[in-house]
Amino acid sequence: MFQLYLFAFCKIVVAIVFALSCFSKFRDFSQFIETIRNFRLLPPFIIPFSASLFLSSELLVIVLLFTWPFMAFLLGASLLLIFSVALATVLMRKIQTPCHCFGHSKQLISSIDLIRNFGFLLCTGSGLWIASKPAFATELSPLNMGIIFFAALAFVLIWTQIGEIYELFQPELR
Numbered sequence: 001m002f003q004l005y006l007f008a009f010c011k012i013v014v015a016i017v018f019a020l021s022c023f024s025k026f027r028d029f030s031q032f033i034e035t036i037r038n039f040r041l042l043p044p045f046i047i048p049f050s051a052s053l054f055l056s057s058e059l060l061v062i063v064l065l066f067t068w069p070f071m072a073f074l075l076g077a078s079l080l081l082i083f084s085v086a087l088a089t090v091l092m093r094k095i096q097t098p099c100h101c102f103g104h105s106k107q108l109i110s111s112i113d114l115i116r117n118f119g120f121l122l123c124t125g126s127g128l129w130i131a132s133k134p135a136f137a138t139e140l141s142p143l144n145m146g147i148i149f150f151a152a153l154a155f156v157l158i159w160t161q162i163g164e165i166y167e168l169f170q171p172e173l174r
Contacts, residue, residue, distance in 0.1 A: 003130050005148060008140055010127035012152035014076050015065050017120055020102050020160065022058040029055070031100055038097040039090050054079070073128035077121060084117040102160045112163040119159050 025032040033051045036042065042050055057079055064072035083101070090097065090109050098105045099113055140148070158165070 003133070004140060005144070006126060007130040008145065008148045009152050009155075010073070010123045010130070011065055011069060012149055013120070013123045013156055014073065014127060015062055016153060016156045017123075017160070018058045018061045018076060018079075020156070022055060022062065024100070024102050025051075025055050025058070028100075035097070035100045038095065039086055040093070040095065041086055041089060070128065070131040073124050073131055077124040077128060080117050080121050080124060084114055084121070087113050087117070107163055107167070110163060112166050116159060116162045119162075 029051065032055070033048055036047050036051055036054075037044065057075060061072050061076045061079065064075065087099065087109055091111065091114075096108050098107060099109050101113070
């Protein structure tokens with residue numbers, strides 16, 4: 001029974017994360033292209049195509065969650081890994097640029113962004129593991145789904161802002 005609750009939680013978390021990410025990038029697509037350009041990982045001529053492919057893949061994760069969850073979690077984990085590697089290379093090369101992962105931000109990429117992605121990778125990995133098992137025979141009640149939805153929403157809203165939360169607890173440099 002625990003796996004059923006965990007699967008629902010992971011599915012909702014991944015849906016919200018990729019919906020927020022996809023919406024923010026779609027809303028300001030030129031900023032997303034600029035973010036990829038600032039990472040200095042790809043040749044300039046391929047950046048617009050890569051941005052479109054990444055955005056389309058995020059949208060596909062959301063659609064697949066309702067039709068083929070195993071592939072949704074696999075694609076979601078792949079996207080998170082790709083972006084985590086990109087963030088890690090930006091940090092290693094000491095490039096000072098914001099991530100813009102969930103909308104416009106002035107906060108520069110830090111190791112906290114990798115921790116954030118690791119938390120979401122845990123969700124996609126757990127969902128992938130459970131989705132690889134035989135299908136569940138039982139459905140959750142609307143009340144249980146509602147509780148899980150609000151728990152997942154709270155988790156995503158807090159976890160996407162983990163960098164800002166971390167900054168609140170840092171002593172001021174004077």
